[in-house]
Amino acid sequence: MTTIKASCPVCGDVELKPAQLRLVVCSQADWSYYAFGCPRCRDEVRKPADEEIVALLVSGGVAAERWHVPAEALEAKNGHRITYDDVLDFVLNMDRLDAEISSLLG
Template sequence: MTTSTAPPPSAGSRPALFRAGCPHCRESFELTAGALRLAIGGSPRTTFYSFTCPECGEAVRKPAGERIVELLTDGGVRTMRLHAP
């Protein structure tokens, strides 16, 4: 997961685009922040981002390390925090 050179979203600026790939169909593409979801859990195993592949329609879930979390949150991706019961 990489981000394009677009600045973080603000009034009047271009939205950030994120480069992603699908493990199902092997296509690569760019996604807007609205096409991605970030879940932050209590451990690396429960921190991930997800999206629906625009090419094949499959749901994709990938682990998100600290750098990915930073890129996605700075780019305006909706984030949910997972809490243990």
């Protein structure tokens, strides 16, 4: 059985079996990563996976999950971000609208 050596930021080098690693290969190469639960400290460790790392892990028996980023996530965002006040105003307006509809149906 293949043993894969990885590095935990707390414990240092650890040895893992392929089934203990999660490899996510993204359509945006910069977003690909691998993750594992450290067998010593139990921390979840997540690290970037470039093409070389992906090839090494796959050749070691790690199953690759494919992830395609939706086009909407990659679109340029214009304007200001929605704030907490914006959400609160929306909710208050929905309550007001519900009250008006209830009175009309009355």
